[in-house]
Amino acid sequence: MTKLLVTGGAGFIGSNFLHYWTKKYPSDQIIVLDSLTYSGVISNILPQIEKKLIHFVNGDICDKNFVKDLFKQYCFDKIIHFAAESHVDRSIHSPSKFIETNILGTYSLLSASLEMWENNFKGKVFHHISTDEVYGELNDNDPPFTEISAYAPNSLYAASKSSSDMLVRAYNKTYGLPTVISNCSNNYGPYQFPEKLIPLMIINILEGNVLPIYGNGSNIRDWLYVNDHCTAIDLILNSGKIGETYNVGGMSEITNLELVIDLCRKIDFKIDKNDELSKRFPNNLRVKGKSSETLIRYVTDRPGHDYRYAINPKKICTEMNFKPAINFEKGINFTIDWYLKNEKWWRAIMNGKHSDWIKKQYNENR
Ligand code: NAD
């Protein structure tokens, strides 16, 4: 039985990971540490808590004494560190939380791990979950990022994640702490907080709200279905080499504009086919006989907006046989269906304590 500490398990990727892991490894002991910030949604993992598949601890990764006490109580073998401030737009408006959580919080976990594992590193792993944004941006003809691409962060979010990656690297090189880092491209799927492009657009299309596209919509992202990211983490945790970095991506590049048009067409098609949906979403433009694409608005660009991300996942593919199982067409249909089935989930967020930021963005972009 492995004793796992999962930080940030109430967020988007963390909660999907917990669903994945508890199904595949039900006898592991899993402690989830999450301070339930605006993007931490406890209902994402309530069934796992109630079935005692995981034990939830409400706490801040920045609180080193608290983290050390948890270590003393549970003697973790492996740490999967998801907890972070994750939204680029928020990092532009208020960077300080990003510095605290992403840099100081990671430092706190690293130093607690080093102290508590006391140089007895056999069977121990600290897996740091990072992003492709640390490598900056690509132009159209540039080859995708590899593990040896230079770091060139452009947003405050990316700079804070880059700093945390550097700390993880230095703890490995200096003290021998058994770390691995994975840098992943854009994830999408169930439970993604509706400030991010895909869930925001799905909800706005259903509600007949405007669809704000930053700049001219030509920016490109490389999308990976979240379950495939969980598979990659599983592979790395079980057979990754200590001290190494692995890039994870979907080999699925698309411009933001193409993506939003695709969402409009897919949702309009579903509305046409299903009367019940028309009743549930009376403000959707298709219900009124128009196309949802007419809701697209080009708004002021994000400052420092990275043009293109793309990942070369050759290392994880060749060393560990990783292959994304869900292509974009399938994954985006699953995702739309999930948001249709889980209206209560996103309405609670839109109407609840988390909504101020989303409403402000929406009003600014009208
Ligand atoms: P998220 O914002 O949905 O979830 C973050 C979670 O961390 C939340 O549950 C939040 O409550 C928790 N948290 C924040 N600050 C904390 C603190 N100080 N102490 C304890 N818990 C805290 O983020 P996500 O999209 O699930 O991203 C998870 C990780 O994956 C992040 O490290 C992010 O950088 C990385 N990542 C995300 C993507 C993506 O496309 N979403 C891609 C690559 C890498």
Ligand code: DAU
């Ligand atoms: O690449 C991995 C990263 O992907 C993760 O590390 C981040 O945590 C995650 O948030 C994501 O960052 P992005 O900035 O790429 O994701 P976001 O969903 O915010 O935006 C995707 C693209 O869509 C980006 O080019 C900006 C654009 N966009 C976004 C929003 C919210 C719009 O055009 N309009 C919008 O309203």
